[in-house]
Amino acid sequence: MNFCVPPVLRLNEDANVHGVFLCLPPSLLSRRILNTIKPEKDVDGYLLCVCVCVCVCVYVSPLCSDAPLAGKTAVLVGLEGPLKVILQVLLQSDGMEVQTSLWSSDSLQKLVRYSGWVVADFSMSWVENQQYQPWTLRPLKLQPLSPVPSDIEISRAQTPKPIVQLAEEIGLLPEELEAYGCTKAKVRLSLLTRLQHQPMGKYVLVAGITPTPLGEGKSTVTIGLVQALSAHLKLNSFACLRQPSQGPTFGVKGGAAGGGYAQVIPMEEFNLHLTGDIHAITAANNLVAAAVDARILHEATQSDKALYNRLVPSVNGVRRFSPIQLGRLQRLGINKSDPSTLTPEEVSSFVRLDLDPAKVTWQRVVDTNDRFLRKITVGQANTEKGHSRQTQFDIAVASEIMAILALTDGLADMKSRLGRMVVGSSRSGQPVTADDLGVTGALAVLMKDAIKPTLMQTLEGTPVFVHAGPFANIAHGNSSVLADQLALKLVGKEGYVVTEAGFGADIGMEKFFNIKCRASGLKPDVVVLVATIRALKMHGGGPSVTAGVPLPKEYIDEDLHLVSEGCSNLKKQIEIAHLFGVPVVVALNIFKTDTEAEIDLVCRIAEASGASAAVPCHHWTRGGRGSVELAHAVKEAAAQKSHFRFLYSLQTPIVEKIRTIAQKVYGADDIELSPEAQAKIEYYNQQGFDTLPVCMAKTHLSLSHMPDKKGVPTGFILPIRDVRASIGAGFIYPLVGTMSTMPGLPTRPCFYDIDLDPNTEEITGLF
């Protein structure tokens, strides 16, 4: 059997090979072991040859066997590259047939555990590899300066760890990582299989009170919290963040990598192309759009026969339906697979999607703040023969494909969601899907890498997943289910995953619970509710706050009255979290103008309102050290039992779902449906879309639909202007008021300050 060992060791040095190669004397292959292994194919008692995804190979060689092997069958499993070749040669030289099959790494572990000397030999390291890896995180030192420099200066001043090093520190295997340069890497979903039996960590949601137009710092709180947990409390923790849209980075908003000493680094990588996920979404979304208009044109200008001959062409004299066309035939109730057997009627219904140009709901997207694309007319060239129509571009993150990326749990699920996407309806009122267009496979191909979350790090070298960033009003505004699932496995039983919801708790948190948690099956343990004295004063009756305009003095000077009045909003948001049975920790994001008295007052009121704790946070000026108190509070709250429950069941009729949210969450007396909304709901009921959750598209600047109504508005009726559906993503979204899905550029966009030094390659002006 020695002849096996050297090739193995060599193989293990070969980056093409992911595994080791074991030899077992048949004497080891007791029934007990064979039963443990449960091969899917019958395996000869004398011979067992198996390779699992991670390529451990158990092979009974004639040299260590007491039986002849000729004519036996070897089972090779999920093996790639040289090892496969060598093994096949080896086996065939022993006169064996080689077949392939499937194997679970699980059963292999059991096998190796039972066969003592194998473990002792050289598979132990592999076996251990398959177990959960304890973290060996080496945080980066932080020396905060005062006054706090610009975000890009802080980001640049810290040298990030090589991403492969961070990956190793948190127990990722090399084959689970796809580096993109030195500071970011995609993580393969195979991790979920390897750690399927690993208990998950605590699941923490960061939400906020109703914010000012300036935002109250949910992202910085999220990052500060994991910096505190990992770098200071030495507890495994992961932040899961949304990838920001690139467009606004060059408009007014600036970046979204946190700020001050609570940032993801390098912030320019985070804020720009990252690993290309949004670009992939743009490509996929616009391929659908191009297919829609081209199909309308082709149907309008060709006979059934011509369409059929082109859609099902004769290739070398053979006509065949492609698999996706067979799917459409089935949906049409035509159970035929031979193109020549369709009746003219069947041909007609097959080739004609009969999309009503006026009822196309699919829109193009671009990741640029381009206000002139808000309403456009396309198809005005002669080549389009007058089939022009009015449509619009949305910002890329508003694409339904982004919402799908955020809610999917794997490739198979993503592909079927992409196929279900409704692009419009036919003249006869039937929904037309991506599957009907035949584009689903291409979309899955375009999205195959985007589905893998991107690993980055905080200023203190703790791990962060950046993945998906759906719109927070027409979509659910939360980062991806997959990133949370991967992170919960990686941090382990004692660890913490901190994820952020978009907008105020009344919107982001409600959608996190009712939509995201429903899709993922994950149960949150704690809600961190972010508040600022500034926002509380606004809710207490302070003058309006506007971006770019200096703050009125009420927000600079101490004003306990405004603060205490404004806590009504905080109290209400705490109550909303409790509706879902989850404990709340209030994180007061401190600004230098906040006074001790104001801070104490908020914390007292918050705790009196049922918060498990309320603590001031200084992460912006001090990094993780400034959030240690919050980290302790979260740890305690997470130790309590969470009694998570949904606000409504999927079986509840659409109208009732909307009413429940309006009344219980927003505090509305009732809802009022426009005739349009009414009609849409009836249509969705007919189509069987009524068991989807609802995703409210409402302003985040008030608990109500009226942005200027601060505090806790009461006595209002919530008007539902229209209702739309993202069938692929899997939710109905009622429109409360009008939502802009395409931001614009101001007179002086921030790109005036953005520059690149050609010599140092240093970027300036990003914030």
Add this chain to the structure above:
Amino acid sequence: MNFCVPPVLRLNEDANVHGVFLCLPPSLLSRRILNTIKPEKDVDGYLLCVCVCVCVCVYVSPLCSDAPLAGKTAVLVGLEGPLKVILQVLLQSDGMEVQTSLWSSDSLQKLVRYSGWVVADFSMSWVENQQYQPWTLRPLKLQPLSPVPSDIEISRAQTPKPIVQLAEEIGLLPEELEAYGCTKAKVRLSLLTRLQHQPMGKYVLVAGITPTPLGEGKSTVTIGLVQALSAHLKLNSFACLRQPSQGPTFGVKGGAAGGGYAQVIPMEEFNLHLTGDIHAITAANNLVAAAVDARILHEATQSDKALYNRLVPSVNGVRRFSPIQLGRLQRLGINKSDPSTLTPEEVSSFVRLDLDPAKVTWQRVVDTNDRFLRKITVGQANTEKGHSRQTQFDIAVASEIMAILALTDGLADMKSRLGRMVVGSSRSGQPVTADDLGVTGALAVLMKDAIKPTLMQTLEGTPVFVHAGPFANIAHGNSSVLADQLALKLVGKEGYVVTEAGFGADIGMEKFFNIKCRASGLKPDVVVLVATIRALKMHGGGPSVTAGVPLPKEYIDEDLHLVSEGCSNLKKQIEIAHLFGVPVVVALNIFKTDTEAEIDLVCRIAEASGASAAVPCHHWTRGGRGSVELAHAVKEAAAQKSHFRFLYSLQTPIVEKIRTIAQKVYGADDIELSPEAQAKIEYYNQQGFDTLPVCMAKTHLSLSHMPDKKGVPTGFILPIRDVRASIGAGFIYPLVGTMSTMPGLPTRPCFYDIDLDPNTEEITGLF
């Protein structure tokens, strides 16, 4: 001095540190060495401390010194991360001041060479690193099957080497590589500095005769040739290819990674997002477009004062021009830097670009075949206040930014080209640039990674650069200057770089010589002219060839008459190459229907027409082995002296440049300018754009402007319909006939066949 060594060794294990740390006794610092080093700052005779980019550090520590160091100055150069910190502490603890300066790795090498024991000590390895690394290429074995499987099957059947392994084999340093997953990596431009004194290899251009609409296989010839050179003749060689547009991959065209057994692998990576360069171009292009329309709107709706207050806002009471605004002031002849000192007239001319909406030439792009975007009306939403206008989208690779990427020689040059891009003209007829919009820095930031060529490999594991893919008619259609320059350094003196030109030789080759070589200063050694029996028969009078339609029998059966007649086109293309003084090798791309007699005939005529050699190529069915004969022929031709010369001087007037190309290359009697073209040329002359090279936008299906005129058309006048300019890219492009810059989707796009297996993640249906 021992205290120095351990930290060094530790540091060398630290992935953050790229270098070693040396100690020199002052006795070594003879005048001679100091002169060799030529520090930019005075350096005390007793003390010298220097770190070059690659971080060798020569440090005289008190412990190995005979003189006190307090008060001396240390010079730290180009050092990053921990080493810098440790060194600073070390030096300061010796009472030294620390300054930073620049150093050339060059002078360091000399230093180390002189100071004997240092070299002996542990810097030798570093010094060697700086030299050129001989290749240790391990080709991948190829076992071609017959019949030849589909491209994606062939691609998938071959396991590519890890890209880091290939990089090491061809002498790249780890710090020069940015891996994107396991099969592709970006190469840093710092390589050009490291190998600045390295002699370059031979420069081979692959062009083709006038093709059929099916294409004659320039890409496969290019890839087959490097597979033969590297894997079979064991000569260093590099293929430099264009990145294909993603849109057509889902339309009719399919992929562009070569085909059969001459491919770049993995072909799906090559054909899809790759490393995001085209996505970056799309983002940059569309940011300019959004800025243009937003600016027109803002100027139309605001007073000079309002615009000025917004463009130069008071931040904390201070008003400042951003650097790019100061640039505009200078172009306006306003030499002021204090915003408060501008006269109302100066303010007005500063804030008003006064773009004429009818004269905006900048268009949006998308990397999708979306015919409905060929002519559109934007700005129809109320928020745009009626400022709608008609415009269009082009396919992303038609963006001027793509042409810039292909022609630039570095970040600084790219940034200034981006700034010079003309987006339209003012009502007074002045060109308005990206610099005027203030967007240049942001564009450079968006393009900072795209400028690095992407390293991939052929089916036989030989290196390929994929970089840039500008349109071949409205732009010059060649891969990037930077990829060629990097490759020419990497292959070394005896090596070969094979790069491909777009379209027929009359277009692609002419632009390669007159535009690309002029920009790069590189001199080509050989032209490989690709021909097929099929195309020659067409030129000889064969029936027309149409994609998707079976070939007429003339193309299946032997027909020596058609072939010999058609060789007129081949002969003419050879003459064109000779106009530029470069030897020609004809590569006859063999199809299974070609007969021996036909092949011999072509080869005889080609050599009689002045080709250095003419050889049949079987790369499609046999890979590199099928192109060995071509490789030998190229090697011989490259050994001859090339007498490269341009066809015209830049000082020649625009009209003369056009006439020269029309007469000498296309064989036209003369040119005829439309009044519009005439006017444009006058305008460009006024603007001082007349010394740019011209980039003809002509059909590639004929030497003339008439696609159906095959062979060698004569007696025609070339009509110049219009003349446009890409000032950033640096050329004037006359339009001969109309050019579509946005392809469409056919009735049955190839996406019907494209699919992804969710379990194996295998892609099917790409070709």
